[in-house]
Amino acid sequence: MSGTNIPAGGTGAGANNAPQLPQRKKSKTGWIVGGAVGLIAVIVAVVLVIVNLQAPASTEANGAGSGSGSSSAPTTVSIGVTDSSQDYWATLTKLAAKENITLEVTNFSDYQQPNPALVQKQTDLNSFQHLRFLAQNNVETGDDLVPIASTVIVPLGLYSKKWTDVKDIPEGGQIAIPNDPSNQARGLFVLEKAGLITLTGDKATPTPADIDAAKSKVTVVTVDAAQTALSLDSVDGSIINNNYVADAGLDPNKAIFKDDPKDPGATPYINVIVARGADADNPAYLKVAELWHDKTVTDQVLAASKGSAVLVDGWTPEELRAELKKIEEQLKASE
Helix, strand or coil, X not given: CCCCCCCCCCCCCCCCCCCCCCCCCCCCCXXXXXXXXXXXXXXXXXXXXXXXXXXXXXHHHXXXXXXXXXXXXXXXXXXXXXXXXXXXHHHHHHHHHHCCEEEEEEECCCCCCHHHHHHCCCCCEEEEEEHHHHHHHHHHHXXXXXXXXXXXECCCEEECCCCCCHHHCCCCEEEEEECCHHHHHHHHHHHHHCCCCCECCCCCCCCHHHECHHHCCEEEEEECHHHCCHHHHCCCEEEECHHHHHHCCCCHXXXXXXXXXXCHHHHHHCEEEEEEHHHCCCHHHHHHHHHHCCHHHHHHHHHHCCCCCEECXXXXXXXXXXXXHHHHHHHHHCC
């Protein structure tokens, strides 16, 4: 999930599958037995059989799905993620199936792919980013992507293979941080809180150019978020988003420093499930978002984060969108 990683009316790309209705049973009327059967009678009988085979079954025969709150019509919903190997996606897929929803989980290799895919209707939803990342995307692209549900906040951590305490990092040490604007800014805030750098000004989205080198202990190098864990062998430390922590087999509890997801200032880093603005009220999409909060799913989410994630409940879609708008306005003001 991006940032912590480490989160609709209209119809989605996979939401238009028509119900597959059962055929009616063939007529049980037997052949007329008796004297000679005329040619016309034979033709009529054949036509009747063909009509019975091709006639559509009544919608009443389709019934509702197997779930207690299932829709009467099957539908397919595709969701873009960056961590499809995690068990909770398989669990969510099974829960969705009980509601007559076929959930297709599409994995993307980096954070720059899921939002364009959503805009282009290659997917119906995505779940990988926090509000600040989404706001940055919308401001830069003009996209109308909106949150329909919250998921978790996960701390952003500083990891090192060379040092076990942030105080041990030497003067002039080098730290790798993600290069996408929102996670880069958050990474810099983490390093500032750790006492490793000093930032000038009060920007909502600082860059390495805003580091006061004379007052800072370390220098930073920006790399693709997917490369931050791979950089550990060549730097003194690396800011790594949570799903890449898991992919690298790192223990999130072994971070030598991290921000606090329970801090009021962490609100921009609430991870969200996102849809196109026109699809924000799509019932099938909202059902998937609701099912994400099923305990069988969230228990696995917390287990995958090794207890570092904090579930975010109680936010309505409208409240999330209001927060998104506020962040977007802050970003525009800082340009």
